Amino acid sequence: MAISQETLKHLAHLARIELKPEELDTLSGQLKDVLDFIDKLKQLDTSKTTPTSHILPMNNVLRKDSPDKSLDITATMGNAPQKDGDFFVVPKIIV
Amino acid sequence: MELNTQAAHQLSNLLKEGQINSQDIVDALYRRIKATESRVCAYVRLKDTSLPKLGYPQDGVLSGIPVAIKDNICTEGLVTQCCSRILEGFRPPYDATVIRKLKKEGAVILTPKTNMDEFAFGSSTENSFFGPTHNPWDLRCVPGGSSGGSAAAVAADEAILALGSDTGGSIRQPAAFCGVVGMKPTYGRVSRYGLIAFASSLDQIGPFAKDVEDAALLMNVISGYDSNDSTSVNVSVPDYSMSLTNDVKGIKIGIPKEYFIEGMDPEVKKIVQEAIDKLKQFGAEYREVSLPHTEYAVPVYYIIATAEASSNLARFDGVQYGLRTLANSPSGQLMEMYKKTRGDGFGAEAKRRIMLGTFVLSHGYYDAYYLRALKVRTLIKQDFDKVFADFDCIITPTTPTPAFKIGEKVKDPLKMYLSDVYTISANLAGIPAISIPCGFTKQGLPVGLQILAKPFAEEMLFRVAYTYEQNTNWHTAKPKV
Numbered sequence: 001m002a003i004s005q006e007t008l009k010h011l012a013h014l015a016r017i018e019l020k021p022e023e024l025d026t027l028s029g030q031l032k033d034v035l036d037f038i039d040k041l042k043q044l045d046t047s048k049t050t051p052t053s054h055i056l057p058m059n060n061v062l063r064k065d066s067p068d069k070s071l072d073i074t075a076t077m078g079n080a081p082q083k084d085g086d087f088f089v090v091p092k093i094i095v
Numbered sequence: 096m097e098l099n100t101q102a103a104h105q106l107s108n109l110l111k112e113g114q115i116n117s118q119d120i121v122d123a124l125y126r127r128i129k130a131t132e133s134r135v136c137a138y139v140r141l142k143d144t145s146l147p148k149l150g151y152p153q154d155g156v157l158s159g160i161p162v163a164i165k166d167n168i169c170t171e172g173l174v175t176q177c178c179s180r181i182l183e184g185f186r187p188p189y190d191a192t193v194i195r196k197l198k199k200e201g202a203v204i205l206t207p208k209t210n211m212d213e214f215a216f217g218s219s220t221e222n223s224f225f226g227p228t229h230n231p232w233d234l235r236c237v238p239g240g241s242s243g244g245s246a247a248a249v250a251a252d253e254a255i256l257a258l259g260s261d262t263g264g265s266i267r268q269p270a271a272f273c274g275v276v277g278m279k280p281t282y283g284r285v286s287r288y289g290l291i292a293f294a295s296s297l298d299q300i301g302p303f304a305k306d307v308e309d310a311a312l313l314m315n316v317i318s319g320y321d322s323n324d325s326t327s328v329n330v331s332v333p334d335y336s337m338s339l340t341n342d343v344k345g346i347k348i349g350i351p352k353e354y355f356i357e358g359m360d361p362e363v364k365k366i367v368q369e370a371i372d373k374l375k376q377f378g379a380e381y382r383e384v385s386l387p388h389t390e391y392a393v394p395v396y397y398i399i400a401t402a403e404a405s406s407n408l409a410r411f412d413g414v415q416y417g418l419r420t421l422a423n424s425p426s427g428q429l430m431e432m433y434k435k436t437r438g439d440g441f442g443a444e445a446k447r448r449i450m451l452g453t454f455v456l457s458h459g460y461y462d463a464y465y466l467r468a469l470k471v472r473t474l475i476k477q478d479f480d481k482v483f484a485d486f487d488c489i490i491t492p493t494t495p496t497p498a499f500k501i502g503e504k505v506k507d508p509l510k511m512y513l514s515d516v517y518t519i520s521a522n523l524a525g526i527p528a529i530s531i532p533c534g535f536t537k538q539g540l541p542v543g544l545q546i547l548a549k550p551f552a553e554e555m556l557f558r559v560a561y562t563y564e565q566n567t568n569w570h571t572a573k574p575k576v
Contacts, residue, residue: 003454015405015453016412016430017446018438026443027450033509034451038394041467044474051469052476054296054326055525056283061325075172075188081419088415091422091429 001039002032098123099252100573102305103160103312106255110159117149117159117203120255124161124205128253131576134234137209137248139166139225140174144206151201157316158201163254165245166208167215168300169289170194173206177291178223179213181440182417191289192324193258193300193317200316202256209257210244213442214408215265215293217241218514221505222444229501230272231574232540236498239269242303246273249303251576256313257303262293263396264493264518266301267530271493271543274532274572276304276560278314279518281550282525283328286321294403295326297396297522306570307531307561311335314553330551338557341565344378346558349486353389354517360496366534366542367492370563374490377562384486386478391471392520397512398455398468399523405452408445412436447508476524483549488559491517493530493543521547529556532569541569 003011008028012019019027073086082089098106098120109115125146132138152158164170167177169187171194176182194204212222220228220243228243230236231251238247242259246269249257259266261279270277278301285300292298302313315336320329350371355364371381413419413436420439422431441449455464482489494517504511521528526547533544544563548555564570 007454008450011450011453011457012434014457015449016409016433016437017441017449018431018434019446020438023443023446027447030447030508031451031454034397034512035454037509038398038464041391041394041398041471044388044391044471046467046470046474049470049473051466052473053469055476055523056326056328058326058328063322071188075186078188079185079416081413081415081417090414091432093429 001035003028003035097127099127099255101255103157103255103309106160120159121147121149121161121203124253124255131251131253134229134576135231135247135251135253136226136228137244137251137253138207139178139210139223139244141207143174147203147206149203151198151203153201155199155201156312157197159203161203161205161255162197163205163209163245163248163257164194165242165257165259166211167260167291168193168258169291170204173208175208175291177214178211178225179440179442179445180224180418181411181437185416187289189289192286192321194289196316205254209242209248212241212243213445214291214404215241215260215262216404216444216448218264218268218511219505220244221501222442224442227501230498231576232274233498233538234576235500236540237272237501239272239498241265243269245303246270246275246277249273249275249305250574252573256309258300258317259303260290260298260300261522262297263400263522264515266303267493267518267528267543267545268515270303270530272498272541274541274569276307276310276529276531276570278302278310278529278556279521279527280314280318280553281527283326284527284551284553285317286319286324286327288321288323292407294400295407296403297400307557307564308336308339310529311339311557333554335553335557338554339561340558341562343374343559343562346379346488347486348374348379348381349384349482349489350381351386351389351489351491352383353386354491358495359492362536363492363494363496363542367544370533370544371490373566374559374563377566381490384482384489386482386520388471388474388478389520392475392523393512393516395468395471395475395523396515396519397451398464399472401448401452402456402465403452405449405456408449411440444508472523475520479524479526479549487548488555489547491545491547493517493545497536497538497540497542517545526550527553527556529560531560531564533563533567534569
């Protein structure tokens with residue numbers, strides 16, 4: 001199935017990725033090919049099948065609600081593109 | 096004989112006897128790396144890395160043995176960037192659980208990491224920010240992917256052992272293309288804590304080795320329940336080296352007819368059939384079986400894996416680590432920072448998969464694509480359950496063709512995706528699988544034999560693989576690189 005340029009732009013916005021016009025063009029064709037191929041799943045009757053979102057029969061794996069060691073602050077902040085002490089600096093969120 | 100050409104179990108003996116020390120092995124590896132890397136490119140950031148630390152526990156099962164690590168496994172203080180621009184310079188503040196386990200057993204963590212397709216998106220290692228790795232058996236060919244660097248390093252004796260990750264075949268396919276042993280454990284067998292996630296319900300870390308004995312050794316160390324990974328399973332780890340018995344009498348092997356199809360390379364078909372016949376000579380029985388939903392595995396995978404990837408890669412936003420591209424406008428808005436950072440930082444395949452994943456999860460399409468794929472995943476799992484009720488293992492080729500040329504498929508994503516057809520189902524079903532070398536094409540390219548078993552039956556895989564290996568010589572062949 002073909003994806004319209006409008007849908008592509010909307011998806012890029014949802015995915016928070018800025019795509020150049022050439023990229024949008026190339027993607028349009030490539031995604032169409034992949035989606036056409038994926039459409040073969042429509043051949044199957046899945047009306048009586050339960051979905052498998054996780055292959056293991058495990059649910060709600062929780063740990064004890066007790067404090068534990070945390071990441072080393074210096075090592076963690078060492079990766080920050082921009083910081084102020086132990087705070088990550090980001091562009092203004094509420095403008 | 097050069098120490099870098101040996102297997103870990105051979106080096107362990109020499110170390111225990113005091114004939115060599117760990118520094119000797121590291122030196123031999125670095126000599127080999129210096130001589131070969133310009134042609135193979137198995138490692139990344141080689142110039143930026145200092146020598147590995149020695150002096151870990153002396154009584155561990157891997158004491159003194161160097162292990163090469165794929166660039167998506169977190170190593171504390173050592174740059175780990177998934178061969179992507181967006182994670183440039185990232186130094187994890189913690190070790191992945193598998194790294195902790197290796198260190199506890201005395202292994203030497205090699206400091207240059209191995210090359211990979213960016214974020215594990217690929218089957219050829221051509222999608223790496225650092226450029227492709229070359230197959231040691233034919234430098235014009237891909238080593239496979241996404242763990243191509245790890246596979247090539249082991250094949251070229253630039254590593255003794257290596258770790259990779261497998262989401263849709265990313266250990267097994269490069270193992271087959273490079274003529275080494277590669278295994279994907281049962282989902283939940285090995286902790287994913289510290290593995291930078293691609294698809295959380297499919298990813299597993301696994302070993303690359305020169306022979307089955309080494310793979311078992313490495314599996315013994317990395318396997319086991321981890322409270323830091325809520326998807327890790329609390330099942331005890333057997334001693335996998337006890338499964339290294341040269342005996343397959345009475346083992347029932349299923350050969351799925353859907354895996355021997357048109358479009359498969361006739362040499363691969365012939366070589367794999369010969370391998371299966373060899374196992375029959377040793378007392379195994381085989382029969383044709385059916386995995387009827389095989390043809391739907393690739394489409395299911397490219398819905399589920401990309402959906403999970405789009406979610407897992409949302410964290411790369413320029414805020415806490417890696418690349419940050421600021422907006423052009425003076426007010427420097429947050430949204431623009433996200434979009435420009437991700438636009439600049441992700442490669443083409445990463446963007447493709449994130450866009451596809453976002454699409455299949457989006458409003459109006461979720462039911463038709465993602466939910467439907469989850470249902471077909473159930474059908475694929477049930478296919479395996481039915482066969483394993485009557486058979487001990489399933490044997491298939493690992494790949495439909497031997498290694499293809501660099502550049503041959505990279506411009507056609509769909510063609511690339513189809514090359515995963517034999518490996519993908521094991522990830523969807525969560526079952527363990529191993530690829531071992533079983534021959535060479537007339538062009539001298541390796542061919543891999545894949546063995547699959549039911550969940551937590553890695554012992555069966557080791558038993559069958561070891562028997563085949565010990566009665567053949569493929570694992571002793573070395574590329575002339």
